[in-house]
Amino acid sequence: MTIDTLTLVDLDAAIEIDLESFLPGELGTSAEDPRAVRERSLREELTRTWARLRAARDESGALLxxxxxxxxxxxxxxxxxxxxxxxxxQGLGRALMLDLIAYARSHAIVRILLEVRVSNGAALALYDSLGFTRFNVRPRYYSDGEDAIELQLLV
Ligand SMILES: CC(C)(COP(=O)(O)OP(=O)(O)OC[C@H]1O[C@@H](n2cnc3c(N)ncnc32)[C@H](O)[C@@H]1OP(=O)(O)O)[C@@H](O)C(=O)NCCC(=O)NCCS
Incomplete structure (x- = not known):
């Protein structure tokens, strides 16, 4: 497994990962096609100068x-x-998070912020194991009414 920059070539594979990772309602309103919503959003992120996209790949270069x-x-x-x-x-989520932390350390970052659904036990366990701490709850943050937990890691 290697981690490098995600580019436009990876767009379809990234959309597939999102479609199997998130509920349609998490990717846009129910009236919209989730695939189109996700494609539009990722294309936009790829043009943002402040956005960073990092890709974990297998030995053939396929996006994981x-x-x-x-x-x-x-x-x-x-x-x-x-x-x-x-x-x-298989350790990929942890490897991607360690890559994020390494980026932070090499770019004079003071903290990493994120929010996550209260029900997302897998992600919370991952963030907890890396030393992220919970500092706020945003009630009904998500469109389906679920609360978000805000976490930070001081770098
Ligand atoms: C969260 C996510 C990225 C973890 O990726 P992963 O590659 O499976 O994670 P890893 O194999 O690196 O596991 C790292 C740690 O996360 C925790 N973890 C991962 N999946 C878990 C699960 N299903 N249940 C409980 N803990 C879990 C464990 O602490 C694990 O450490 P361990 O294997 O030593 O027990 C993955 O489940 C995912 O893509 N979820 C859907 C998208 C999502 O919810 N993203 C986060 C919100 S933006």
Whole structure:
């Protein structure tokens, strides 16, 4: 497994990972096609100068998972970390998060911020194991009414 930059060539594979990782309602309103919503969003992120997209790949270069984060002055905001269902529980999510932390350390970042659904036990366990701490709950943050937990890692 290697981690490098995600580019436009990876777009379809990244959309597939998102479609199997998130509920349609998490990717847009129910009236919209989730695939189109996700494609539009990822294309936009790929043009943002402050957005970083990192790709975990197998030996053939196929995309297995990715992170999307924003570099805003001295903070990183993690918008997404997702691993293909078939590749989960093999250390890829942790490797992508360690890559994020390494980026932070080499770019004078003071903290990494993220939010996650209260029900997302897998992600919370991953973030907890890396030393992220919970500092706020945003009630009904998600469109289906679920609360978000805000976490940070001081770098
Ligand atoms: C969260 C996610 C990225 C983890 O990816 P992964 O490659 O399976 O994670 P890893 O194999 O590196 O596991 C790292 C740690 O995460 C935790 N973890 C991962 N999956 C878990 C699960 N299903 N249940 C409980 N803990 C879990 C464990 O602490 C694990 O460490 P361990 O294997 O030593 O027990 C993956 O489940 C995913 O893509 N989920 C859908 C997208 C999502 O919810 N993203 C986060 C919100 S943006």
């Amino acid at each position: 998972g990715y992170t999307l984060f924003w570099h805003v002055v001295d903070e990183l905001h993690l918008l997404n970390v997702a691993v293909a269902v078939r590749s989960r529980r």
